[in-house]
Amino acid sequence: MLRPLVTGIAATTTLYVSPSGTGSACSSAEPCSLDAAQTAVRSQNGSMSGDIVVQLADGVYRRTSPLRFTAADSGSDGYRVVWQAAPGARPVISGARQVTGWTVADSGKNVWKASVGTGIDTRQLYVDGRMATRARTTVNRADFTATGTGLRFGNSALSYLNNLAGQSRIELQGIGSFTDRYVPVQSISGNFITMKQPAWNNNTFGYDTIVNPYRKGPMYLENAYEFLDSPGEWYLSTGTGVLYYIPPSGKNMSTADVELPSCSHWCSSAAPTPRPRTTSPSPASRSPGRAGWGPAATRGTPTSRRGRISRATGTGRATRCRPASTGAPSSSRCARTGTRCPRPSRCRRPTRSASSATGS
Numbered sequence: 609m610l611r612p613l614v615t616g617i618a619a620t621t622t623l624y625v626s627p628s629g630t631g632s633a634c635s636s637a638e639p640c641s642l643d644a645a646q647t648a649v650r651s652q653n654g655s656m657s658g659d660i661v662v663q664l665a666d667g668v669y670r671r672t673s674p675l676r677f678t679a680a681d682s683g684s685d686g687y688r689v690v691w692q693a694a695p696g697a698r699p700v701i702s703g704a705r706q707v708t709g710w711t712v713a714d715s716g717k718n719v720w721k722a723s724v725g726t727g728i729d730t731r732q733l734y735v736d737g738r739m740a741t742r743a744r745t746t747v748n749r750a751d752f753t754a755t756g757t758g759l760r761f762g763n764s765a766l767s768y769l770n771n772l773a774g775q776s777r778i779e780l781q782g783i784g785s786f787t788d789r790y791v792p793v794q795s796i797s798g799n800f801i802t803m804k805q806p807a808w809n810n811n812t813f814g815y816d817t818i819v820n821p822y823r824k825g826p827m828y829l830e831n832a833y834e835f836l837d838s839p840g841e842w843y844l845s846t847g848t849g850v851l852y853y854i855p856p857s858g859k860n861m862s863t864a865d866v867e868l869p870s871c872s873h874w875c876s877s878a879a880p881t882p883r884p885r886t887t888s889p890s891p892a893s894r895s896p897g898r899a900g901w902g903p904a905a906t907r908g909t910p911t912s913r914r915g916r917i918s919r920a921t922g923t924g925r926a927t928r929c930r931p932a933s934t935g936a937p938s939s940s941r942c943a944r945t946g947t948r949c950p951r952p953s954r955c956r957r958p959t960r961s962a963s964s965a966t967g968s
Contacts, residue, residue: 784821
């Protein structure tokens with residue numbers, strides 16, 4: 609008598625997570641936190657007989673540090689570890705803290721304030737899902753003369769800059785043809801803005817520099833309370849831990865969702881061994897609230913605004929292809945990479961502007 613062949617079906621282990629989860633059960637009745645789920649995975653993935661699924665319930669998961677995945681979080685014995693949203697759920701993993709408790713700080717200017725505590729410095733703020741503008745003032749390029757260490761100004765209307773508080777937290781932003789550059793200020797006195805190095809040198813050499821852009825876009829000084837004068841602007845006093853904001857007309861600060869990024873990224877992944885990486889949350893999960901750029905670094909922050917130019921990381925030099933030698937600009941090889949230029953006629957050699965060549 610022949611018996612039917614029974615094929616074994618691997619059982620899937622499901623761990624349940626919710627924003628308010630506690631404990632280590634990670635069950636549907638007692639869901640746990642993200643960190644507890646990760647601990648549970650690591651205790652079970654040494655010898656697996658089926659997939660492990662970490663299922664995220666709906667809601668906002670706030671992180672103060674990244675959720676770090678390594679080879680220790682991967683599957684074994686041919687099975688996977690999968691982090692995914694629960695059916696129909698749209699979980700949000702956020703590196704921001706929600707700001708509440710708003711009160712009026714200056715009724716004349718409609719400035720509101722809220723306490724966020726010290727120990728945090730960020731360059732971004734989101735209000736009802738939109739990034740707000742950091743307090744800034746527009747300056748006229750013609751009012752400044754660049755030197756090897758900073759900018760000199762002679763317009764008496766700018767003399768108030770000499771008396772600004774918190775000068776070392778101020779930044780100069782210059783928008784060019786394809787770059788958006790930031791340089792931190794060191795000090796302001798005697799009608800001269802001294803810039804931090806090597807940020808100033810990095811941003812005054814190369815292509816589309818902050819003092820010699822191909823197209824002269826707007827230039828701003830930003831991140832001072834004194835610049836807080838327009839609806840939608842904000843300023844964070846790191847010394848007192850107070851956040852200031854001017855809401856647009858009609859914005860109700862008692863119901864507005866204000867998110868202050870406090871974590872530069874909510875997740876990181878590294879797999880130093882050949883084991884497969886753990887899969888990350890499904891597309892149903894979202895992750896707003898990245899801090900993006902943190903406090904200004906002394907190297908400066910140039911970024912590109914075209915796909916042709918790679919995102920610079922503080923070098924102050926755009927990566928447009930340039931000729932390998934000092935010969936004719938029709939050279940067809942790029943000095944930076946040694947590869948052939950797709951458009952030889954576009955190759956150029958970077959030039960140091962006269963104003964930035966005077967030394968540091």
